[in-house]
Amino acid sequence: MKTKSFGYYRFLIVIFCFSFNTIRAQNxxxxxxxxxxxxxxxxxxxxxxxxxxxxxxxxxxxKSKDLVNWTIINYAYDTLANVDAMNLVNGKSTYxxxxxxxxxxxxxxxxxxxxxxxxxxxxxxxxxxxIEKGPWERITFAPSYHDNTILFDDxxxxxxxxxxxxxxxxxxxxxxxxxKEGTERVLIEDANAPLGxxxxxxxxxxxxxxNGKYYLFNIAWPRGGMRTVxxxxxxxxxxxxxxxxxxxxxxxxQGGIVDTPDGKWFAYLFRDFGxxxxxxxxxxxxxxxxxxxxxxxxxxxxxxxxxxxxxxIPGIVNNDEFDRKKGEPALPLVWQWNHNPDxxxxxxxxxxxxxxxxTGRIDSLFLKSRNTLTQRTFGPVSSGVTKxxxxxxxxxxxxxxxxxxxxxxxxxxxxxxxxKYIFMVSNKTDTPTELESVPLSQNExxxxxxxxxxxxxxxxxxxxxxxxxxxxxxxxxxxxxxxLMEHFMGYRFGLFNYATKNTGGYADFDxxxxxxxxSDIN
Numbered sequence: 001m002k003t004k005s006f007g008y009y010r011f012l013i014v015i016f017c018f019s020f021n022t023i024r025a026q027n028x029x030x031x032x033x034x035x036x037x038x039x040x041x042x043x044x045x046x047x048x049x050x051x052x053x054x055x056x057x058x059x060x061x062x063k064s065k066d067l068v069n070w071t072i073i074n075y076a077y078d079t080l081a082n083v084d085a086m087n088l089v090n091g092k093s094t095y096x097x098x099x100x101x102x103x104x105x106x107x108x109x110x111x112x113x114x115x116x117x118x119x120x121x122x123x124x125x126x127x128x129x130x131i132e133k134g135p136w137e138r139i140t141f142a143p144s145y146h147d148n149t150i151l152f153d154d155x156x157x158x159x160x161x162x163x164x165x166x167x168x169x170x171x172x173x174x175x176x177x178x179x180k181e182g183t184e185r186v187l188i189e190d191a192n193a194p195l196g197x198x199x200x201x202x203x204x205x206x207x208x209x210x211n212g213k214y215y216l217f218n219i220a221w222p223r224g225g226m227r228t229v230x231x232x233x234x235x236x237x238x239x240x241x242x243x244x245x246x247x248x249x250x251x252x253x254q255g256g257i258v259d260t261p262d263g264k265w266f267a268y269l270f271r272d273f274g275x276x277x278x279x280x281x282x283x284x285x286x287x288x289x290x291x292x293x294x295x296x297x298x299x300x301x302x303x304x305x306x307x308x309x310x311x312x313i314p315g316i317v318n319n320d321e322f323d324r325k326k327g328e329p330a331l332p333l334v335w336q337w338n339h340n341p342d343x344x345x346x347x348x349x350x351x352x353x354x355x356x357x358x359t360g361r362i363d364s365l366f367l368k369s370r371n372t373l374t375q376r377t378f379g380p381v382s383s384g385v386t387k388x389x390x391x392x393x394x395x396x397x398x399x400x401x402x403x404x405x406x407x408x409x410x411x412x413x414x415x416x417x418x419x420k421y422i423f424m425v426s427n428k429t430d431t432p433t434e435l436e437s438v439p440l441s442q443n444e445x446x447x448x449x450x451x452x453x454x455x456x457x458x459x460x461x462x463x464x465x466x467x468x469x470x471x472x473x474x475x476x477x478x479x480x481x482x483x484l485m486e487h488f489m490g491y492r493f494g495l496f497n498y499a500t501k502n503t504g505g506y507a508d509f510d511x512x513x514x515x516x517x518x519s520d521i522n
Contacts, residue, residue: 025068025282025306031453032316032378033277033490034062036101038149038206039258039268046258047104047131048268049076049113053489054098055336055374056080059115061104061131062315066307067258067266067282071315072333076102076113076126076136079340085119088339088370094119095367095406096488100147101204107152112176114160116144123148125176141178145170149205151214151237159237161216165202167191169237187239192220194230194243199223202230206256213290216241219254227253229269231292247294252281257292267294274456275405275480276379277490282306311516317375317382319513323353331373338372338404338494346371351508354389358506359397359499366398366410366425366432369498377403377491379453381518384493387468387510388413390420391443396501398423401447402494403460406430406487409478411447411462412496413440415505424462424475435475442466444510450518451480451491460491461518471519 036051048062048070059076080099084092102115111131116123125139148162150172158172160179171183191202204219216232229247234240247253247267255269265285270278283300286293295301313319318334330348345358355373363369375384386401390413393399400412400423410425420440425432446465452458460478463471480491493514497507 023308025066025304025308027281027283027300027302027304028271028273028279029068029282029304029309030070030280030312030316030378031273031276031380032279032312032376034060034280034316035254035270035278035489036204037255037268037270037280038102038104039256040104040106041258041260042106044261047106047111049102049104049115051100051102051489052098052336053096053100053487054086054094054119054339055489056086056340057336058099059102059113059126060333060336061113063132067260067268068304068306068309069315073132074134074333076115077124077138080117081120082340083120086340087342088368091368093339093368096485099124103149103206105150105152112150114148114150116146116148116162118144120144125150127176139176147203147205149207149216151207151209153209153237159207161187161205161207163203163205165191167202167205167216167218188216188232188241188243191218191230191232191243194245195220195222195228201227204254208257210257211290215257215292217246217256226251227272229253229255229267229294233291244291246292247283247298249295249299252283252300257285265292267292272482273379274453275458275482275491276377276451276453277482279379312378313514313516317378317514319511320355321353321511322348322355322509324348334375336374338374338492339370341371346373353510355495355509355512356506357399357495357497357509359394359497359503361503362500363498364500366402366408366427366496366498367404367406369496372402372404372494372496374404374492374494375512375514377451377453377493378516379451381450381452381454381516383448383450383515383518385446385448385513385515386495387444387446389444389508389510390415390440392506392508393420393497394499394502394505397497397499397505397507399497399507400495401449402496403449403451403478403480403491404494405480405489405491406483407478407481409449409460409462409475410496411449411464411474413445413507422464422474426476426478428478428481438464438474446471449493452518452520 057075061074062070085094099115105112145162167188169187192199231246232241232243421437423437448463458480
């Protein structure tokens with residue numbers, strides 16, 4: 001029998017190694033905007049809350065069995081508050097505000113999610129026995145405790161830690177309805193001390209108790225450096241606390257730690273990654289002399305000894321045919337409204353198989369208009385496609401597909417002087433500018449936006465089609481830009497319709513399809 005050559009066996013080894021590597025998880029585990037994660041494990045399931053600021057519903061709750069593949073299962077609230085800023089009325093808005101970093105807990109059969117809102121200057125605690133179905137009970141009190149984290153201690157006391165650089169602690173009432181008087185004090189004077197004085201930030205607190213010791217995770221940002229994980233530990237919640245730099249690589253920071261059923265530990269952190277937003281990483285962790293040691297040789301590994309990702313569709317984003325069966329929710333959980341919607345002006349039942357967006361007021365600016373329905377964009381590339389029936393738009397109406405943050409782009413149909421036009425608008429300069437318009441002689445048109453986030457190129461391109469097969473580029477490219485404070489979130493696809501002259505028109509969207517491919521990729 002002929003003996004196999006050494007080269008043959010080496011080939012088999014290479015194929016085996018390649019196959020092994022391809023089935024492993026890769027960082028980032030979610031290449032989409034899921035910032036300020038807080039995570040717990042209950043049995044063999046992991047639950048994660050995150051931040052979506054001014055979106056409604058708010059505080060998304062996600063579930064996973066493996067730390068890699070996540071599905072949105074609920075939101076902590078449908079409406080944060082019925083106020084002008086959340087309703088986009090009277091010239092008010094709350095872009096970049098709404099609710100920020102949340103904290104998720106599980107205690108004696110009850111799930112708790114705490115958060116805070118600059119919009120209302122209040123702190124919120126939501127609780128439920130059924131995290132997937134609810135209902136949620138809401139507890140609220142003032143003031144707004146920035147980046148708060150809650151610890152249910154073994155002696156039954158409940159503590160909240162919050163703040164920026166000078167971290168403070170309070171004890172909450174047993175029913176979480178407020179603060180016990182006389183318990184507020186400074187916990188750590190300078191959270192950045194392990195990096196030096198006046199480093200910056202020192203926020204994003206997350207508190208854990210492991211083997212009887214208390215561990216407080218925070219983020220620092222040295223001037224001219226990168227976002228860094230700082231950890232303090234203490235034998236008592238009252239201190240004294242000692243701190244050290246726990247991790248510094250690629251700017252991957254802010255989060256906490258979680259263990260697996262078989263005893264492994266991981267840190268969950270996020271990274272600012274251009275216009276796609278703040279994207280989650282899972283980083284292996286061990287314990288050494290009672291301190292968490294994060295990373296592989298101090299670095300973020302590209303691959304993980306965890307199951308491979310199956311993609312973000314359908315758990316984080318998804319297609320929607322707008323064809324609802326009896327008993328199904330009007331909108332799947334992948335959708336969020338830009339601010340609170342006016343529920344009288346949208347429907348998925350008035351025309352079967354369509355999302356109808358109706359106008360009820362006059363708006364001069366897109367970002368001030370209501371009822372823009374959104375989903376996350378994602379990387380490294382993604383595209384959104386819709387089919388619009390514009391036959392019932394009125395003079396001065398604008399309807400279509402957007403990719404938006406503060407510097408948004410739009411492709412859609414407008415009615416001007418009684419005629420239909422396909423248009424593309426760029427807000428790159430903070431002045432919405434029409435780059436191109438094309439006469440439209442039919443009622444239905446297909447619209448597409450492609451987003452390229454590879455290597456932070458952050459370019460969006462805009463297309464239309466008259467038959468759904470042949471696509472034409474319209475307008476120009478949009479250089480997407482993640483703006484802090486003004487919007488403070490990654491770019492989103494959105495379906496919109498607003499009026500500038502007459503109310504009562506409506507746009508019908510046949511479907512929304514989302515993909516991980518764009519036209520320059522086979």
